[in-house]
Amino acid sequence: MRQPTDVLVVGGGPAGSAVAILLARAGLKVCLLEKSHFPREKPCGEYVSPGCLSILDRLGLLSALEALDPQPIRGMRIVAPGGTVLTGVYPGNGTVSHGYSLPRYRFDALLFDAARKAGVECHEGWRVFDLIREGGGVAGVVADSEGRSRSFTASVTIGADGRNSVVARRLKLFAWHRTHRKVALLRRFQMPVDVGDVGEVYLGTTGYSILNPQGRGVLNIGVVVDQQDLPLHQAWERVLCDLFVAYPRVRGMLEGAHPLNAIRVLGPLACRATRVAGDGFLLVGDAAGYYDPMTGEGVYQALRGAELAAKTVAEALSNGGPTAGGLGRYAVCYRREFASKDRVCQLLQQIVCRPRLCDLLVRRLNDRPIQVEELLGVVGDLLPAERLLRPRFWTSLFWKRPLP
Numbered sequence: 001m002r003q004p005t006d007v008l009v010v011g012g013g014p015a016g017s018a019v020a021i022l023l024a025r026a027g028l029k030v031c032l033l034e035k036s037h038f039p040r041e042k043p044c045g046e047y048v049s050p051g052c053l054s055i056l057d058r059l060g061l062l063s064a065l066e067a068l069d070p071q072p073i074r075g076m077r078i079v080a081p082g083g084t085v086l087t088g089v090y091p092g093n094g095t096v097s098h099g100y101s102l103p104r105y106r107f108d109a110l111l112f113d114a115a116r117k118a119g120v121e122c123h124e125g126w127r128v129f130d131l132i133r134e135g136g137g138v139a140g141v142v143a144d145s146e147g148r149s150r151s152f153t154a155s156v157t158i159g160a161d162g163r164n165s166v167v168a169r170r171l172k173l174f175a176w177h178r179t180h181r182k183v184a185l186l187r188r189f190q191m192p193v194d195v196g197d198v199g200e201v202y203l204g205t206t207g208y209s210i211l212n213p214q215g216r217g218v219l220n221i222g223v224v225v226d227q228q229d230l231p232l233h234q235a236w237e238r239v240l241c242d243l244f245v246a247y248p249r250v251r252g253m254l255e256g257a258h259p260l261n262a263i264r265v266l267g268p269l270a271c272r273a274t275r276v277a278g279d280g281f282l283l284v285g286d287a288a289g290y291y292d293p294m295t296g297e298g299v300y301q302a303l304r305g306a307e308l309a310a311k312t313v314a315e316a317l318s319n320g321g322p323t324a325g326g327l328g329r330y331a332v333c334y335r336r337e338f339a340s341k342d343r344v345c346q347l348l349q350q351i352v353c354r355p356r357l358c359d360l361l362v363r364r365l366n367d368r369p370i371q372v373e374e375l376l377g378v379v380g381d382l383l384p385a386e387r388l389l390r391p392r393f394w395t396s397l398f399w400k401r402p403l404p
């Protein structure tokens, strides 16, 4: 039965706000429930990949983002465990050949505010804790705010509530990754010197550290390690100091720096929903699955997934309702869009856990500008991920001399 509210979106991060904006602009009545109040912090590397910029442009939000004076990120520097350095810039794609870096409390607030301006009924401070079921499908949610509970019903419920999604859990679709069990520690620092305009990844023997400059000497630093290597029963300050021992260059850079926020610890990171659509519901962004922050595409997947979800929901509602079949098309589009990038990320993880292989590949890449451009293009969400799944890409790296 068609409800007075067409779509209920749970979670006002990039995925939730973007899908809400698109559906409201398509003429649907949309309600967005967010447990926090904006602006709120979100532990993240805070890098917005170049591929996100065309989506933000389609959302009509690129100039508003640029008005926030974000730090352009023009490329990446990769430092292999043995110390070999590779620096690459993002390949030009039309006019866009950079990403941005800015605090998530500003980025997410911009999107949430745009949802409100698009006519979405936005509720902050409402935490969803259960689903309403009707005839085997999802018909809405139950949420609470300051001790009050309330039911919200809608024709379609979209779970955009991030990793650990309540919507996915209540549907019994949530699963942790069985083997990839990483934990991240994140903190922003004010550095004593300028920190440039490329993101840096320091590969270690048991994990990696990512550095994202944010302008005016601010650096967002993350360290990612296997869950089993994380010392417990110690203050996080101590743990982070100990982890930096594996990254002497990062530790050296931090002399004279001072922290700007508390250390945020997240983990395990990798999880997925066993199904992303069904009768009356869809999952977008991290609620549909998350793997690893090394290649930094979470915001891209959230925004691109929102575009796919909005298209499916608008079509399903105009063609007779949110049946499992109608919304199921999203699952097909989702797989088509993200399966190759997922495989690339898994492949890169297999390489980074082998330090000698990593050193060899980084050395070889230094002589191969075309492959570096492809790597950066895929990582920056500018080129199709299939480019890194072609055997030729890898065989050319194992050849001693670059192929003609």
Ligand SMILES: Cc1cc2nc3c(=O)[nH]c(=O)nc-3n(C[C@H](O)[C@H](O)[C@H](O)COP(=O)(O)OP(=O)(O)OC[C@H]3O[C@@H](n4cnc5c(N)ncnc54)[C@H](O)[C@@H]3O)c2cc1C
Binding pocket: 010, 011, 012, 013, 014, 015, 016, 033, 034, 035, 036, 042, 043, 044, 045, 046, 047, 048, 049, 126, 127, 128, 129, 160, 161, 162, 163, 166, 184, 185, 186, 222, 266, 269, 284, 285, 286, 287, 290, 293, 296, 297, 298, 299, 300, 302
């Ligand atoms: C260590 C680390 C570093 C990362 N670095 C990067 C990076 O540099 N670049 C990048 O692109 N990606 C990065 N990511 C990934 C990125 O943070 C996520 O992919 C992205 O935030 C996903 O957006 P989302 O909207 O799906 O979820 P979220 O951003 O998590 O938003 C979910 C929203 O739902 C709300 N919510 C949750 N539960 C409820 C509930 N029960 N009721 C109501 N509201 C609820 C939350 O408050 C939140 O506002 C990183 C991830 C990690 C773990």
